[in-house]
Amino acid sequence: MNRFLSVFILFFMFCSVFVFAEDLSDANSILRSMELSLNPKVYHAVFKMESHYPDRPDPAVMVFESWYKEGVGSFIVVLEPARSKGMRFLQKEGSLWMYNPRAGSKRPVRLSARASFQGSLFSNHDVSDPQYTDDYDAKIMSVERVEHPELGIVDMYILEAVAKRSDVAYGRVVIYVVKDSLIPFKIKYYSRSDFLIKEMILSGVKDIAGALRPTIYRMDSFEQEGAYSVVEVSSMEALKELGDEMFSRSALTR
Known part of the structure; x- marks a missing residue:
């Protein structure tokens, strides 16, 4: 009897591990599909970002251009405001570098993934790297019916994605993903x-770069009441190819 019980327990533990692994794989597949609903694998885009703080009378406005190639990196150039025009950012191999041509130095500065991107509520990682699957492992917490302001009452996956490493920008993220389209609604x-520190609502769903995608990202702070930043996709084009040479530190400081 004891031997039978031991075998049964081992079998149960094996099945539990197998089911958990299968669920984890499914959740990461959903997370991967969600990434592609936000951005193509290779693209060029222009973004406008506004940051609002209760102690400042006017929002801080920035316009920047971005090139992205999955598996290689991203290259960002600031277009506005005039005082920041020409600043460049390179995200590659998990590192983010900034170069300011007006600084009088040819050496780029390495930035923290967790730090604020140019005084906004978005982190450097949020802006420079649209992938979550590189840094997080996901599981499905539940499937719930949620009211989406543009799509109506829809079923949503609620995913919990936990950081794989200590250098990731967040300890974990909880993502609400529309079940049918796999478009994210809330993160x-x-x-x-x-501690819950921020929440992003994604809206402005429209056909852009060959697919239905959210084009407005509003990030609200839970640490500073009334503070929020909004990024709007002004334009986005899916590209067939971008040369890897664009994503290099030599190109950054050229």
Whole structure:
């Protein structure tokens, strides 16, 4: 009897591990599809970002151009405001570099993935790297019916994605993904100490770069009441190819 019980327990543990692995794989597949609903694998886009803070009378406005190639990196050039025009950012191999041609130095500065992107509520990683599957492992928490302001009452996957490494911008994120289209609706960001620090709502769903995608990202702070940043996709074009040479530190400082 004891031997039978031991075998049964081992079998149960094996099945539990197998089911968990299968669920994890499915959740990461959903996460991967969600990434592609936000951006093509290779693209060129122009974004406008506004940051609002209760202690400032006017929002800070920035316009920047971005080139992205999955598996290689991203290259960003600031177009506005005039004082920041020409600043460049390179994200490659998990590192983010900034170069300011007006600084009088040919050496780029390495930035933290967690730090604010140009004073906004978006982190450097949020802006420079649209992939979550590189840094997080996901599981399906639940499937719920949720009211989407543009799509109506829809079923949504609620995913929890936990950081794989200590250098990732957030400890975990909770993502609401529309089940039919796999378009994200809401993302909650938690610190490594598991405090809810920010929440992003994605809206403005329209046909852009060959697919239905959200084009407005509003990030609200839970640490500073009334503070929020909004990124709007002004234009986006899916590209067939971009040369890898564009994503290099020599190109950054050229």
